[in-house]
Amino acid sequence: MDLLTFVTAGSVDDGKSTLIGRLLYDSDKLFEDQIEAVKKADKIDGELDFSLFTDGLTAEREQKITIDVAYRYFSTEKRRFIIADVPGHEQYTKNMATGASKAQAALILVDATKGLLPQTKRHLFIASLFRIDHLAIVINKMDAVDYSQDIFEDIRKQCLEFIEKLNLVDIQFIPVSSLKGDMVVRRGEKMLWYEGRTVLSYLENVEFSGSRNLIDFRFPVQYVIRPNQNERYYAGNIQSGVIRTGEEVIALPSGRKSKVNKIFVGDQERKIAFNPEAAAFSLTDHLDISKGEMIARVNNIPEKANYFNAMICWFSEESFDKSKRYGFKHTTNDTHCFVENIFYRLNIENLHRENADSLNFNEIGKVCLKTQKPIMFDPYVKNKNTGSFIIIDELTKNTVGAGVIIEKAEKNLEKNFQQNASKGQSGAILWLTGLSGSGKTTVAKKLAEKLQEFGLPYEHLDGDEFRKDLNIGLSFSESDRIKNIEIAGYVADKLAKHGIFVITSFISPYRSQREKMKERNPDFIEIFINASLENCIKRDIKGWYKKAQLGEVTDFTGISHPYEEPLNPDIVLQTDTTTVEECVDKVVEYLKNRGLLNV
């Protein structure tokens, strides 16, 4: 038997509790003692007050409203059901978000006497945001509108107009009278014009197996089991995908690889485990992986980021504060987050995007968040389990927000520019040129560290990595070398204009090409990494010189291809005789003198 969790939502007084009560009563799922208790209460229009079956807490019975998300359980011969019952008054976003986060299907109630209300729109929007794949819009109180097909069709149209703007896939409309029971479990005689399924029949038959992701193996380590001194089992729930013994896996963000040795699901040893099982497995290598790391298959890994864009729902009376640090929990990973940017607040009633400096209670908006540790995630649309997170107030420890990740955010270029501009700081291109093995990459990396210390945005473009990453099949012929440097120069130029310090480490052998770049950007700084050819050959870190001398590689700079030394470089670094640190100091001093560095 499969298990379907569905959320029920509606506005105040649209008869949702009555619908659930009726559903349980007519499908014979209530106990005699529960029925007896309700029979003692007042009747409505000659019918039992079905809402009393579900309204649980004292406070709400006194106020005649439900005050929180309540979970109910029933099963038929076909399915086992969990109902997340969401009330329709205040705290609507919080409650609907909570209920919707766990549901594979939703029943959204609309009162036939009132039509589509703002509240219903909110519920529909959250259902769409949280990707509930299957939705039934239940038009209730049909008895109060004389079971009119016209009214049903009118409301259907209103809903469809709104839904057009949302990401909802499978939508059904069902006219019902919860009070009298028509179309809940029994068809009844009053709405023969309607040919669709009853509410119960819909719930029993909706096909939801597609909501499970069995492709991308994602295993956030939740706990490490050490049965003895030698063995370690990584325990957690498989958030998506399938894993078998012997498969090669990678732990992220550390990037260490190993193979799956033994798998346990509970106390059973297995060859295979899959979502959503709670598994524990050991690896063939002794890696010290800890809680919060994500294990994935080597060729199918999640994204890694500190900066990402997300839609968040805000649950706290205290507004979302741009200057505040928050607790952040994503899969099994606890870290902190900061608000990098609030793009907009969404007006849920008309779906307009409004400018916002913060988010208030029950509001939803698009933000860019920055986390202290990088997180391993997938966009929510691809994977609900690895694309969702909660935000925790550090003082009260309450859950104050929840979000779904849209995408990785590139470090906000515009913002760097503004920040630097306000510091009187602009970017520059630090162009390192020199022979292979002269020390360009080493100096560049140290320089990058220095800029990071200063808190300045930087990007390092390295010759070897650039060719590898770009991977467009450029050779080492003269024309291809020119193309390669042309592309690198172009990228560096664009980045520098956004206030970024771009450090490049390319041989870049042609004088004329470097001169051209210098003309294009006044803050192009030519740094000549000057090491003698003998020393470069002696070092021969990558073994290229040897191969070039043996003729195994052709067009090798310094051996079989020319290197045109700069005639008038801005800085010369003699890497034969100075240390890396001295080189970096020299560059920093130069930048300060040029007024390019105000630190």
Place this chain on the structure above:
Amino acid sequence: MLENYDIDHLRQLEAESIKIIREVAANFQNPVLLYSIGKDSSTILKLAQKAFFPGKIPFPLMHIDTGYKFREMIEFRDYYVNKIEAKLIVEKNMSPEALGLKPQEAHTDYYIYHKKTKPLLDAIKKYNFDAAIGGARREEEKSRAKERIFSVRDEMGVWDPKNQRPELWSVYNTSLNDGQTMRVFPLSNWTETDIWAYIMLEKIEVVPLYFAQKRKVVKRNGVLIRLDEFNQASDGEEVLEVVCRYRTLGCSPSTGAVVSNATTVEEILQEVSVAKKSERENRAIDYTSESSMENKKKEGYF
């Protein structure tokens, strides 16, 4: 290679519960599992064993003994805990108020407070537990339907139903402020039928009182009370011999048996899946007032 990745509802519930139990071990310094010896406790122990397999359960079990528990329960407790090599703490309120309480008072709020709630709160303080796992299910009782899986209690052990943390997806907020403790309910989404189906599937041992046999009882306030060291027939009470079993287990003087012929887990499962009465019908504790359980929970009762 075609493989079947189908997962039925029991395995899904199992996966969720194991996640919750591991989350406790991973995020709290000093957790405890409250062991009440019944079928739900047996199930939760099985899940905890699975959660840490091939290792052992990394936290102790604690039983709050009222002194009026069925003899068979205490025997089963000692046998079972020993069998699975778990560590057990037994706590009892030894104050004069608690010791002075008589079996016939076992259904009163005063008894519940002194015999169950207070010793629990005291033990949490004494051992400095920051999280306590319990076997409550939301289906059992209306106020439980609204409680979170990770439920925060304040310094006094008080639950505030109106001020609960929203709980989304399966991302659990396990953070606590000074003085707060966490109650955790891994079986929240299980029903009585699920429990028996799982007991059958996993061949879990339970207290023999769950199975029907001929027992000497008297009928008090409409409930069948078994005669034992705590309950004697008073003058005028008719002693009956009834084939009966227990649906839930608690204190002997306040827990009634139900007429039943179910002598195996299969028969019990058959019986509960068509049951016409809810599970707690024979627990006098719920009867005191309509919202009695909610009030007890607010005081710190589990």
